[in-house]
Amino acid sequence: MSxxxxxxxCGPQKHVNRRGFLTTISTSAAAAVVVGAATPVAAEAAPRxxxxxxxxxxxxxxxxxxxxxxxxxxxxxxxxxxxxxxGSKPGCERGECGACTVLLDxxxxxxxxxxxxxxxxxxxxxxEGLANGEELSDVQQAFIHEDGYQCGFCTPGQVMAAEGLxxxxxxxxxxxxxxxxSGNLCRCGAYGHIFKAVQQAASTRQSGGAK
Amino acid sequence: xxxxxxxxxxxxxxxxxxELATPGARxxxxxxxxxxxxxxxxxxxxxxxxxxxxxxxxxxxxLPNGGLRIGALSTLSEIASHTLITTRYHALxxxxxxxxxxxxxxxxxxGGNLCQRPRCWYYRGDFPCARKGGDTCFAxxxxxxxxxxxxxxxxxxxxxxxxxPALTALDASVRLxxxxxxxxxxxxxxxxxxxxxxxxxxxxxxxxxxxxxVLPPPPAAALSxxxxxxxxGAWDFALTxxxxxxxxxxxxxxxxxxxxxxxxxxxxxxxxxxxxxVGHELSExxxxxxxxxxxxxxxxxxxxAYKVALVRGAVAEALxxxxxxx
Numbered sequence: 410m411s412x413x414x415x416x417x418x419c420g421p422q423k424h425v426n427r428r429g430f431l432t433t434i435s436t437s438a439a440a441a442v443v444v445g446a447a448t449p450v451a452a453e454a455a456p457r458x459x460x461x462x463x464x465x466x467x468x469x470x471x472x473x474x475x476x477x478x479x480x481x482x483x484x485x486x487x488x489x490x491x492x493x494x495x496g497s498k499p500g501c502e503r504g505e506c507g508a509c510t511v512l513l514d515x516x517x518x519x520x521x522x523x524x525x526x527x528x529x530x531x532x533x534x535x536x537e538g539l540a541n542g543e544e545l546s547d548v549q550q551a552f553i554h555e556d557g558y559q560c561g562f563c564t565p566g567q568v569m570a571a572e573g574l575x576x577x578x579x580x581x582x583x584x585x586x587x588x589x590x591s592g593n594l595c596r597c598g599a600y601g602h603i604f605k606a607v608q609q610a611a612s613t614r615q616s617g618g619a620k
Numbered sequence: 621x622x623x624x625x626x627x628x629x630x631x632x633x634x635x636x637x638x639e640l641a642t643p644g645a646r647x648x649x650x651x652x653x654x655x656x657x658x659x660x661x662x663x664x665x666x667x668x669x670x671x672x673x674x675x676x677x678x679x680x681x682x683l684p685n686g687g688l689r690i691g692a693l694s695t696l697s698e699i700a701s702h703t704l705i706t707t708r709y710h711a712l713x714x715x716x717x718x719x720x721x722x723x724x725x726x727x728x729x730x731g732g733n734l735c736q737r738p739r740c741w742y743y744r745g746d747f748p749c750a751r752k753g754g755d756t757c758f759a760x761x762x763x764x765x766x767x768x769x770x771x772x773x774x775x776x777x778x779x780x781x782x783x784x785p786a787l788t789a790l791d792a793s794v795r796l797x798x799x800x801x802x803x804x805x806x807x808x809x810x811x812x813x814x815x816x817x818x819x820x821x822x823x824x825x826x827x828x829x830x831x832x833x834v835l836p837p838p839p840a841a842a843l844s845x846x847x848x849x850x851x852x853g854a855w856d857f858a859l860t861x862x863x864x865x866x867x868x869x870x871x872x873x874x875x876x877x878x879x880x881x882x883x884x885x886x887x888x889x890x891x892x893x894x895x896x897x898v899g900h901e902l903s904e905x906x907x908x909x910x911x912x913x914x915x916x917x918x919x920x921x922x923x924x925a926y927k928v929a930l931v932r933g934a935v936a937e938a939l940x941x942x943x944x945x946x
Contacts, residue, residue: 459624459666480627480668483655503656504724516697516726522655523727526627527670570722591854592721 465529469494470538484520484528485509488535496536496565500594507593510566510573511535517573517592536565539572548572548610557606559597567593571607580611622658629670633677633797633831639669641799641827647671649693650728652720653736662737662744662752677731677831680704686837692731692830696720696783699730709835711844711863715786718848721855731830734784734794734810735822738777738885739857740767750774750818764921766859769928771884773815776921778882784811785863785879785887786846792835798828811886821885839867839875843946847938848881849930858882860930862914864938866897868946873897878914878935883927890914893935902943911936 462477469492476491485502488494488511497520500508504522511520512534520528539546548571551557558564567590574581574589581589586607595603630636639645644666648654657663671677677693680702688704699705700717719725719733737743738751740759748754757775759767768776788807795804805823812820824830838844844865850856860882867875876897880888893914900906915931 459626463627479624481622481624483622486621503659504652507721507723510723513726517723518727519652519723522652522724524627524651524655524668526629527651527672573726574722588854589722592723 463526465526467492467525467528467533468531469533470535478525480524480526482525484511484523484525484533487525488520488533494535494537497569498562498565500563500566505594506563506566507570508563508566510569510593512569512573512576515573515576517570519592534569534572536569539568546572547613548575548606551606551610551613552603555602555606555609557599557603558595559599563593563595563597567595567603571603571610574607575611575614579614581607583608622655623661623664625658625665626667627670628667629673631673631675633674636669636671636674636829637797637799637827639667640829642667645669645826647829650695650724650732652724652728653732657737657744660744671731671829683834688835690730690833690835692832693729696725696728696730696733697722699783700725708838708842709786709790709844711786711789711846711865712783712835715782715846715848715861715863718846718861719782730783730833733781734787734830734833735824736780738821739780740775740777743777750814751777753819760921763923765923765926766857766882767921767924768884769918769920769924769931770880770888771813771815771886772919772921773813774818775814775885777814777885779811779821779884779886780857781887782846782848782858782861782881785861785881786844787833787835788887788889789863789865789877789879790835790838790844791865791877792833794833795831796824796828797831798825802831804834807887808889814885841868841946842866843868843942845938845941845945847934847941849934860927860934862931862934862938863887864935864942866942866946871901871946873900873902878910878938880914880931880934883918883931890935892916902939902946904940907936907939907943910939 460479462479464477467474478487485497485499488497497511498508500506502521504519509520510517513531548568552568570590570593586604628639630639646665648668649671658665678691680690680694683689696716696719700713706713742749742758743751747758750757759776768778793804793806794810795802810822846863848858848861850859858881863879865877866873876894878890878893893910896910896913911932914935915928918928
């Protein structure tokens with residue numbers, strides 16, 4: 410998470426790695442769109458050309474983004490490719506695996522099955538929005554402490570699913586954890602550790618620990 | 621990448637209906653089924669008409685007659701946890717809570733759940749099956765372990781909804797709105813069997829949309845539940861399910877509805893089994909007899925005879941749960 414930082418497209422970049430490079434070019438693309446963006450429309454009138462970009466406003470992790478998207482663009486692709494928020498992962502891209510899980514108004518949601526135009530007027534939280542600067546959230550800490558991952562690809566989605574579950578049910582039983590996390594698949598099979606991490610985060614939160 | 625389409629988000633029902641009437645338009649609310657169908661090129665859309673700006677399709681509220689109105693845009697999560705539903709129409713909250721995954725329940729609506737397209741792998745895959753305008757049902761001679769044991773004809777799909785059998789058992793009806801005004805259809809008459817028309821799953825016309833669902837006041841001493849059997853404990857479609865709604869008079873069953881999921885192209889009501897219940901006390905022996913009755917007249921395909929036993933099990937378990945409650 411920390412390597413995303415707030416490095417803008419024009420900021421100094423001493424060390425270029427793959428993710429930093431990809432983030433930089435995608436943020437540049439978003440910035441280029443922002444320049445030409447107009448105010449959001451209520452979309453009462455459909456554009457004639459289906460590929461014509463529609464101006465939208467997205468509220469992500471407390472920031473407001475103005476950009477123009479094609480109606481067919483999904484939230485996951487806009488988050489990653491326009492806003493440079495590459496924490497959410499595209500896995501199955503058909504609403505089955507959960508790697509793309511984000512919060513919409515505090516509820517978990519598959520961003521691969523959500524059109525970006527439909528995510529307007531909602532508060533979006535991605536994995537990048539959980540940490541407070543360099544300080545990880547209680548759920549993130551619990552995943553580290555309990556080894557709640559192996560390869561890590563599904564982890565951002567797992568963490569967001571856990572966050573969404575705990576917001577709805579702060580004291581889940583183990584069965585409620587299993588059901589609450591059932592929309593997220595882990596091919597490495599780290600489920601036992603993931604469930605422990607969710608329970609640990611719940612008890613940290615109960616005892617008034619970090620967020 | 622999804623194929624291209626235009627997008628419009630009306631804020632009045634009238635405007636939405638007008639937009640839907642244009643060729644190539646499709647209604648979209650949660651999008652959890654539609655976007656998958658568009659991505660897989662199972663369906664085409666030139667224009668998506670978002671229903672999410674229609675405040676009048678939201679909300680769950682008690683009716684003056686003691687019944688319940690559920691706006692079509694209510695999510696499955698809302699329905700699974702709404703107090704009026706968990707207390708009076710338990711079969712519905714149980715079905716909504718057992719559907720899909722937490723994320724999809726937060727997103728998917730009850731209107732969309734009723735109107736979802738078949739999950740048959742031939743229908744979703746690259747096969748020109750009968751339902752897609754071809755002349756063959758590939759499942760009949762092919763991989764059919766998840767397919768119908770009742771009501772199959774030209775097509776042996778099973779209806780994928782969990783809420784539909786629950787709503788059918790609860791005698792719900794659906795209000796449809798279109799350019800010709802609104803009409804109310806009982807859930808019992810909402811779904812279309814392949815023998816009647818194998819190109820559609822419901823009576824909803826392309827220019828109509830589901831506005832709301834109306835539940836009658838529950839009968840006195842009402843008991844209902846939904847038992848879902850699947851190959852894993854969560855996040856899967858029903859192999860077989862049983863929605864059961866009873867009206868009791870003392871210890872005796874006065875009114876009974878048993879509707880199966882996962883076994884037919886429509887929610888499958890088993891009236892023979894229902895009749896067996898009426899006028900009797902729920903005993904273990906009766907439950908066994910009713911479960912047996914519910915599975916009679918099944919016509920399994922080459923790989924799904926196991927569903928006959930699942931029907932007996934689902935019905936027996938649902939009735940036993942109600943017996944313990946009653």
